[in-house]
Amino acid sequence: MTSVAIVTGASSGIGAATARRLAAEGFHVLAAARRTDRLAGLVKEIEAAGGTATAVACDVTSDESVAGLAAAAQAAPGPVALLVNNAGGARGLDPVESGAIGDWQWMYDVNVLGTLRVTQALLPALEASGAGTIVIVSSTAGFTVYEGGGGYAAAKHAQTAIAGTLRLELSGRPVRVIEIDPGMVRTDEFGLVRFGGDADKAAATYAGVPEPLVAEDVADCIAWCATRPHHVNVDRLVVRPLAQAAQHKVHRVGQ
Numbered sequence: 637m638t639s640v641a642i643v644t645g646a647s648s649g650i651g652a653a654t655a656r657r658l659a660a661e662g663f664h665v666l667a668a669a670r671r672t673d674r675l676a677g678l679v680k681e682i683e684a685a686g687g688t689a690t691a692v693a694c695d696v697t698s699d700e701s702v703a704g705l706a707a708a709a710q711a712a713p714g715p716v717a718l719l720v721n722n723a724g725g726a727r728g729l730d731p732v733e734s735g736a737i738g739d740w741q742w743m744y745d746v747n748v749l750g751t752l753r754v755t756q757a758l759l760p761a762l763e764a765s766g767a768g769t770i771v772i773v774s775s776t777a778g779f780t781v782y783e784g785g786g787g788y789a790a791a792k793h794a795q796t797a798i799a800g801t802l803r804l805e806l807s808g809r810p811v812r813v814i815e816i817d818p819g820m821v822r823t824d825e826f827g828l829v830r831f832g833g834d835a836d837k838a839a840a841t842y843a844g845v846p847e848p849l850v851a852e853d854v855a856d857c858i859a860w861c862a863t864r865p866h867h868v869n870v871d872r873l874v875v876r877p878l879a880q881a882a883q884h885k886v887h888r889v890g891q
């Protein structure tokens with residue numbers, strides 16, 4: 637029977653690439669996000685490539701909306717084997733002393749409480765599958781701080797804490813927990829969201845960087861971890877572009 641994979645934040649970037657990739661790996665994908673028009677396009681694309689997927693409108697900050705995602709998972713055509721908590725992002729690059737409370741609130745709500753809410757709602761189905769996998773897309777900001785990144789790093793540190801805690805708490809039960817920590821990934825929207833739609837600021841993040849990661853690179857890591865035999869638990873996978881030796885050490889050509 638086809639296994640079901642749920643991907644949150646599937647309407648763009650890493651989530652969309654992961655949905656495409658998992659469908660190609662044979663999962664029936666529930667692609668969840670708020671922008672259903674984009675999800676509909678993604679489902680068409682997956683089907684044209686020979687896979688299967690269902691679009692599910694879901695706001696991870698809403699209990700009711702996440703309950704709808706859990707109901708869609710129950711109705712899906714197979715055991716719910718994989719949850720990829722990917723919905724998230726950054727807002728602002730301000731120092732702690734002047735960071736906007738609203739930005740911090742948004743980052744905590746979507747990245748942290750969103751992951752918590754969706755994981756709680758889907759854990760029964762994942763466990764019932766007999767071989768469940770929870771992926772949490774955190775970040776290298778989940779273990780390293782940088783100037784201006786206080787709110788994002790705080791949220792990603794919290795997601796990392798959820799992954800580690802959950803792995804301990806689920807010990808002895810058939811659900812593994814995998815944390816994916818990407819460094820610099822050039823996606824279409826991450827920088828736009830961070831900088832309130834300012835395309836120049838978003839582009840400057842990647843200026844001169846020879847080859848930042850792209851969404852498909854992270855999807856590849858997620859798919860590899862999720863398709864290992866179930867007794868193999870990749871606790872944490874850290875992935876950066878070659879040009880980024882560390883958070884603060886980025887090779888930029890001509891700079």
Ligand SMILES: NC(=O)c1ccc[n+]([C@@H]2O[C@H](COP(=O)([O-])OP(=O)(O)OC[C@H]3O[C@@H](n4cnc5c(N)ncnc54)[C@H](OP(=O)(O)O)[C@@H]3O)[C@@H](O)[C@H]2O)c1
Pocket residue numbers: 644645646647648649650651668669670671672694695696697722723724725726746747773774775776817818819820821822823824825826829851
């Ligand atoms: N790009 C990077 O450099 C990088 C590096 C490390 C980690 N990450 C992490 O990787 C994940 C994906 O990033 P990305 O670069 O692919 O960013 P992105 O293109 O901006 O994608 C973010 C996704 O999250 C969804 N989302 C936002 N708020 C939501 C909500 N309330 N409910 C449901 N979905 C919501 C968005 O969909 P809707 O707006 O349609 O709801 C979108 O699909 C994030 O967790 C990010 O923190 C990114």
